Amino acid sequence: MSSDAFGDHVSIVVFGASGDLAKKKTFPALFGLYNQGLLPKNVNIIGYARSELSNEELRERIKSFLKFKDDAAKLKADGFLQLISYISGPYDKPDGYHKLEEAISKYDQENKVQQSERLFYLALPPSVFTTAGKNIKEHCYPEGARLRLIVEKPFGHDLESSRQLQKDLAPLFSEEELYRIDHYLGKEMVKNLFVLRFGNAMLSGVWNNRHISSVQISFKEAFGTEGRGGYFDDIGIVRDVMQNHLLQVLTLLTMDRPVSFDPEAVRDEKVKALKAFSIDNDNILIGQYGKSEDGTKPGYLDDDTVKKDSKCVTYAAMGININNERWDGVPFVLRAGKALDESKVEIRIQFKQVAKGIFKEIQRNELVIRIQPNEAVYMKINSKIPGISTETSLTELDLTYSSRYSKDFWIPEAYEALIRDCFLGNHANFVRDDELDVSWQLFTPLLQYIEGEDRPELEIYPYGSKSPKSLKKFLIKNGYVFDHEGAYQWPLTTPSVKGKI
Ligand SMILES: NC(=O)C1=CN([C@@H]2O[C@H](COP(=O)(O)OP(=O)(O)OC[C@H]3O[C@@H](n4cnc5c(N)ncnc54)[C@H](OP(=O)(O)O)[C@@H]3O)[C@@H](O)[C@H]2O)C=CC1
Numbered sequence: 001m002s003s004d005a006f007g008d009h010v011s012i013v014v015f016g017a018s019g020d021l022a023k024k025k026t027f028p029a030l031f032g033l034y035n036q037g038l039l040p041k042n043v044n045i046i047g048y049a050r051s052e053l054s055n056e057e058l059r060e061r062i063k064s065f066l067k068f069k070d071d072a073a074k075l076k077a078d079g080f081l082q083l084i085s086y087i088s089g090p091y092d093k094p095d096g097y098h099k100l101e102e103a104i105s106k107y108d109q110e111n112k113v114q115q116s117e118r119l120f121y122l123a124l125p126p127s128v129f130t131t132a133g134k135n136i137k138e139h140c141y142p143e144g145a146r147l148r149l150i151v152e153k154p155f156g157h158d159l160e161s162s163r164q165l166q167k168d169l170a171p172l173f174s175e176e177e178l179y180r181i182d183h184y185l186g187k188e189m190v191k192n193l194f195v196l197r198f199g200n201a202m203l204s205g206v207w208n209n210r211h212i213s214s215v216q217i218s219f220k221e222a223f224g225t226e227g228r229g230g231y232f233d234d235i236g237i238v239r240d241v242m243q244n245h246l247l248q249v250l251t252l253l254t255m256d257r258p259v260s261f262d263p264e265a266v267r268d269e270k271v272k273a274l275k276a277f278s279i280d281n282d283n284i285l286i287g288q289y290g291k292s293e294d295g296t297k298p299g300y301l302d303d304d305t306v307k308k309d310s311k312c313v314t315y316a317a318m319g320i321n322i323n324n325e326r327w328d329g330v331p332f333v334l335r336a337g338k339a340l341d342e343s344k345v346e347i348r349i350q351f352k353q354v355a356k357g358i359f360k361e362i363q364r365n366e367l368v369i370r371i372q373p374n375e376a377v378y379m380k381i382n383s384k385i386p387g388i389s390t391e392t393s394l395t396e397l398d399l400t401y402s403s404r405y406s407k408d409f410w411i412p413e414a415y416e417a418l419i420r421d422c423f424l425g426n427h428a429n430f431v432r433d434d435e436l437d438v439s440w441q442l443f444t445p446l447l448q449y450i451e452g453e454d455r456p457e458l459e460i461y462p463y464g465s466k467s468p469k470s471l472k473k474f475l476i477k478n479g480y481v482f483d484h485e486g487a488y489q490w491p492l493t494t495p496s497v498k499g500k501i
């Protein structure tokens, strides 16, 4: 265990305990860790918010969001819920913080805790981060205590507001104490990128512009902003998932090998990679969903909580260049959209064409890393069709987790993995201040362009479609070569002719 790990007695305070994130993610993640025996031995969990709630009311709220893998987990739920209490109070006045301090000190005294250890989780709108931070520092951080503060995205709206937020938080908490959460960094397959890349000579040797011809990172959601339109309208898809989640994935995919797994070594390399990224404003496709073709699903503008003439971007695809020796000339595309035909997040790495020579027709290799759903890594490779045939077919080397690993493996949810890292004092999967700054430097000019007077045309795509119509052209422009029609099926079940040697 790391020497920074919290000890056996920890107070965990969830701010915004009455809210959406707390009930859907934070408390269920704490339960998941409790169920696996991965919380510190003895925890004191306190929910804090302005709403008047009793302990029992908060527990009831949380209960319906707990996930049970088996009956044994169900049996543990009550024990977990009994660890939770609730304190109601404002974020901007000391009253509630005094009550909090009292509750934590009482717990520490009862348990004869030598050094008080506290984790504060701010599941709050960003407008309240600084106020809550100031009050926590002033009223709930006694001398000698150890404190960690988890902050939720968004970390600002653009470069300026992000810098302001950093400036406000910096005098209150050190970088060591701050844990900026980007939950994509807790996803199993995102965490696997290091091992796949740096643990396989077969991949690390070809991880460059000599072998790779293009890369796409794609995020698709099969639902729109229903019910969250009010929140989304000022944000748009670029801030919502691209400036943070997809950029993090791109960084891990393209950074150089760190000297160790030490969090600072990892984050130093990430920042170095990020600094070489550039976005060309002319190489972007933006869209907004309209009604589904059969009229049963609403268009974005049908949501009463959004402005009637909103130009909010619900789909975007953008080309990114990486201006370093390893990646110069390789087109990278990030694409993300709401209200599409399926929910899926994947990385698609296309390799260069082999010399045709002996082959009449041969497809390119692709390595696909599916982050969700159903984690998988598969490599599309050419192989001879079995038997007397001399034809080639595009098939795959397949590592689909559900068929390779037994269901008994516990794959933590992203929030479970990250909260555990925080207990352990491991910052590697959290966003460092300089990393955040570079990401906003990269995205702010693009956001100004797509939200400004001279913004490009929004392409309207029907709810439930695969993508906006012009995506195919966009991908071709960005170096992606489509397989010949029908060249690939998964799994290959018919001996259809693909290409002749
Ligand atoms: N919900 C999600 O799925 C995700 C959320 N996030 C981020 O997590 C944070 C919390 O999100 P979420 O739970 O959805 O937010 P909520 O809008 O549900 O807010 C959480 C709680 O904060 C309090 N609150 C709300 N608005 C204000 C306000 N204007 N001033 C003071 N207090 C307020 C409310 O509690 P009370 O009134 O009782 O004090 C509310 O229950 C946000 O930063 C969000 O961006 C990140 C990823 C996903």
Ligand SMILES: O=C1O[C@H](COP(=O)(O)O)[C@@H](O)[C@H](O)[C@H]1O
Pocket (backbone or CB within 6 Å): 183, 221, 240, 241
């Ligand atoms: O941060 C966010 O992420 C979710 C997608 O997360 P996932 O773990 O379900 O892939 C997205 O729906 C939401 O709009 C965004 O705020």
